[in-house]
Amino acid sequence: MGIVSGRPTLKDVAREAGVHVSTASRALNPATQSVVNPETLKRVVEAAERLGYRPHPLARGLRTNQTMSIGMVIPDVENPLFGPIVAGAESVLVEEGYSLLIGNADRGIEHAEAVIQDMIERHVDGLVLATATRDDGQLAAATSQGVPVVLVNRTTDRGDVPAIIGDDHAGITLAVDHLVSLGHRRIGHVAGPSWVSTGHDRRQGFVAAMERHGLYAGPDVIEEAEWYQVEPGAAAASALLERHPDTTAIVAANDLLALGCYRAIRSLGKEVGSDISVTGYNDIPLLDLMQPPMTAVRVPHRQMGAEAAATLLAMIAGTEHTRGTKRLTPTLVVRGSTAPPRTAS
């Protein structure tokens, strides 16, 4: 106990005192130490002295008017995509003594605005929003009230709010290049909703990647799903395959849409993979257990959440003034849902 190599961190103090890191943070912050149990406070202060802990001067100085809570709004608490984003953000925030207030906006854009307003009224120190739409009214309220905001997973068209998102062009290109290398030429796209950046950007990425290979990517080989769920994906894939029965592969804009493609392909009496290849996007858990296991673009969601939280904390501390968009690089996980086409075209 008490042996720490290098400059001691808040985590070391917490371990030494036998408390949670957020408790240690509050105990060492003059603005918040009144809420800490006196005995715990004494233990933390003694541990900090023993280890020679010094809080980061910039971060600490600006914390005095804070509630030490960050709000995060996600569009659908039941979509497995958001678990890793939340976990990544939380892992960073808890280290710095912040709590994460999670809001669920699954009742649409108006509800997202209400949840954001609710969090602002609760004086969160900043917001991480996974609910951005391309033309975004939600943000006006937050930014006009001076609350630091970072977008995650999706961004707006204006791009004037810091955002940590995936590189959708690069991701779709990985999927298209993989299918082309297998011999596919007649490839369709089941697109996401065009009013969110992921739907729009992946569609643009699909067209660009196809054209780079000299392949046709007109609007008739693209079908937009109403929302990122299995059933709308099945409906879009059915429409696409009815219009172009000779399609040999489908690039879906997310995994649930791709699972809808599975369903549509099976309802035609065909096999996913050997008859028609399908690629997903995000690589949510359990895709390796589907039949066939799904080839999917993997987005580093945990890292995305962690970087969004870190950017927000830097903005709160006044050490970050970027207004840019950071795009994280996806990878492709090849599994059994992609195979060479039955007949070379």
Next chain:
Amino acid sequence: MGIVSGRPTLKDVAREAGVHVSTASRALNPATQSVVNPETLKRVVEAAERLGYRPHPLARGLRTNQTMSIGMVIPDVENPLFGPIVAGAESVLVEEGYSLLIGNADRGIEHAEAVIQDMIERHVDGLVLATATRDDGQLAAATSQGVPVVLVNRTTDRGDVPAIIGDDHAGITLAVDHLVSLGHRRIGHVAGPSWVSTGHDRRQGFVAAMERHGLYAGPDVIEEAEWYQVEPGAAAASALLERHPDTTAIVAANDLLALGCYRAIRSLGKEVGSDISVTGYNDIPLLDLMQPPMTAVRVPHRQMGAEAAATLLAMIAGTEHTRGTKRLTPTLVVRGSTAPPRTAS
């Protein structure tokens, strides 16, 4: 607009004023109306007068010292089980003007205690805990500090804290009865961790249901998985099938364990369903898309979350003094992972 049948609710006032229900709640609460924008406040008060809205007297009277936030602690934000529980709780809380502070305790029991303490220090009005262990130290802190607590999904052995859980005995009985009716006699159980109530109760339920049919359910046909995930499920199923190669069906204590059984059965070169039947528990999303689609006990998780929140609000309002456990009735969803055994025994 403004036409409301029956006694007007807070929701009606919010709709009439064009604000979120939580904003309406704060506007009508003398203790919290200072945080509401004056123009919005005026609109809500006028809407309430116009509709003749009267707040529930008991609930309102006790709200004056409240932060109008409820903490909920879940054991793993990435487990798809908890999305519907959170969504169900949130749907009730938001109607009453509460915000939900979600904490993730995926780093084990000590972390759960720290997250609970953190929420208490933030003066949440009550806690919904999905992290209970059978012998539960977490609760001592919360209950000794006078914070109302409701358990959800799991409970403790003492059972002295209100809990809304699934009826695990009834659920496992559905699975066993289904397999027996198909002709299975040599049935094994991949159990969950025995230190949480779901693992313990489902195991007890398995033994009781088997014995009621006069079937053998000794410890050698039960294998406990280390944790509720796919890999530990595969390891447990492999051990079970190695010890008893003539097993024709496995009842798994949750869906991820059942997916592990799929993996173990395939690694023996056998087929799930036609060679060895498997049942899951919970019915998480996408099980219908597995190959074969999984037969599973379905637990009403959204209802579970909603009832836990409603119970907590009743405790806060002083209208509920139950200390009991409420068990919700599960159903069985039959899909392709269960079939008659190849050879009648």
